[in-house]
Amino acid sequence: MDQLPRTDDRIRILRRWYNGCWMLFGLCPPAVAVHDRIDATKYGTWALVAVLGVGFLILQLFPRNPLVRPSGFLGLLVLVLGATATLLDGGAAFFIVSLPMFWIYSRTPRQAIGYLVAGAVATLIGTVAGPPVSPGNAVFTLIGLAGGVLIGLWMDRVLAQSDERAHVLGAELERTQSELAVAHQRQGAAEERERLAREIHDTLAQGFASIIVLAEAARSGIENDPAASAKQLLSIERTARENLTEARVLVGAAPAGGGATAGIAQSLRRILDRYVEDTGLIVHAELADIECDQPTRIALLRCTQESLANVRKHAGASTVSVVLARGPSGLELEITDDGIGFTPNEARGFGLNGMRNRLTELGGELTVTSSPGEGTRIFASLPSNDRN
Known part of the structure; x- marks a missing residue:
């Protein structure tokens, strides 16, 4: 050294x-x-x-x-x-x-x-x-020796303390970095769990709920109306296949969105047609022919699916209106029904929060307007990333 x-x-x-x-x-x-x-x-x-x-x-x-x-x-x-x-x-x-x-x-x-x-x-x-x-030289030599020893020892102690503090700070920094890495890992795991929970709720859970409703209807009508029951069984099969595709997407075995390249309007029409077929409700649709990126498309589809599922399970409505348009700030999706309504501030459950979080991640927002006996209006807006 x-x-x-x-x-x-x-x-x-x-x-x-x-x-x-x-x-x-x-x-x-x-x-x-x-x-x-x-x-x-x-x-x-x-x-x-x-x-x-x-x-x-x-x-x-x-x-x-x-x-x-x-x-x-x-x-x-x-x-x-x-x-x-x-x-x-x-x-x-x-x-x-x-x-x-x-x-x-x-x-x-x-x-x-x-x-x-x-x-x-x-x-x-x-x-x-x-x-x-020269007595003076001898005296100054001895003074220099004493001063050199004392100052040197003092400086050595200062440097040793500085090294010790640096070591302690380094150890604290490593510990903090380790704790931060663990916190990031936990945060990432929590975010991934939330994402999976939201995807399962918006896709698989809705599909299973639809299968249960259709299966109950098919079972009750299998003797009196075999044709209707056969149609409902066909819907069950189709829904189960779609759920299987969604499950593969969740585990990474298939591309998000099933690899579809169609515009958002076409996808929404398919969802609404199935909804009318399964529920018998009247659906009015005004869907602008808008192309958008995949995250935006999926967010709008999921919001539509969740809103329609809520109408089926809770609203008791007879008519649903779905409007997709390009507004001043981007894409706008409005879903209204003539059901029994509810108080938004008292709502509990994962659906509305899941929709709101999904839109927020993309820079959008969700507005829910409803009151008992007055129906419900769901308004979703997203920044426009379309290619038109």
């Missing part, structure tokens, strides 16, 4: 700034300070500074090379600090400027403190060995 693994992008930027400052205020001053000294001191200092600079450059250019070890650079730094302190009659300034180096390129706080002490000792020995002795 060449550098501390906890260094983030901001610390890397600060480290680059420090590297530049260290080269400017750490390496340059010793080289400039000996320009008027004797040749041995001048060239010796320049050589030491050059060797240290080259070592630092190699460390920056090849940080992942196993032959280039930060500990080797720190050892070279300690030696140069001691040598330059001897040549320059003191090296406290160079030592203090270089304090962050020991923390940046050490693997552990203990190693950093070890190199710091070694650097301070080398600087003190150089200060004492190079006449004249």
